[in-house]
Amino acid sequence: MTEVPHEHGRNQERGRSMVPWLVTALVVLLAGGVLYLAHRGSQQAQALAEQSRVAAEEAANRARDAEAARVQLAEKLAAVESERTKLATEKEQLSSEKEQLSQTVQEQEAELAKLKATYDDLQDKMKAEIANGAIKLSQAEGRIQVDLVDKVLFDSGDASISTRGQEVLTRLGGVLAKVEDKFIQVSGHTDDSPPSQKLQGTFPTNWELSVARAVNVVRFLQEKGGVPARRLVAAGYGEMRPVSANSTPQGRARNRRIEVLLMPDLPSKRNPTTVKRALADSTTPKSAVKPAKGTK
Incomplete structure (x- = not known):
């Protein structure tokens, strides 16, 4: 019975000696757990940091792509707006051109209608002279031309208008006075025979004779026919513009004539003074257009 307490004491002593080892083991285990947990946490x-970095890069890439897409879309929108503006401008221009074209067509149709009315009126007023060949009436390119042989208006070799000529020009003036949008050029023409010695004192050459006749017709149309002077132009060509050969009496008779040419004029686009000057410079030979000395 005395040995039991002794064994019990040795056991207690052995237990107390293992406590430090157990504590150390426990500390080691705890330290290992802490290190493991710390390592795993790291x-x-x-991993989270890498994920965040990748996510940030992806977000930046998406932002760059979105900005590039925005810029591209803005450029496309600007191009579309520019094209729309261009098309709108072209549409406006086409509309304006269409209106101008329509107005031009209407003006041309109105001009043709007035031209036909004038032509028909001249045919009616001059039908007797047209029938016997004393007057020739023609129409082309918006112009009307009246050719009168000299014997209808003048005595042989004279520039004074005869009684018959006054009656013819009165009827002609009645038509021309109603024409408001045309210039009227009266041109004198002769054959190639020079004036007789009796007439050469008054008309040294055919220039003077043709000019004097044209001016006298213009004066009559203005003073007796009521045609406004601002629309009248006188020109003399002498024998320089024949319409037939001067080798026959019939040809010379055709060349001795007065031409009355009605030329279109739009007042809004032309200056009457300028047109008269241009006509005189471009179509009239270098001769005087005032009445020759001794004419009426």
């Missing part, structure tokens, strides 16, 4: 933190 790995997780690194």
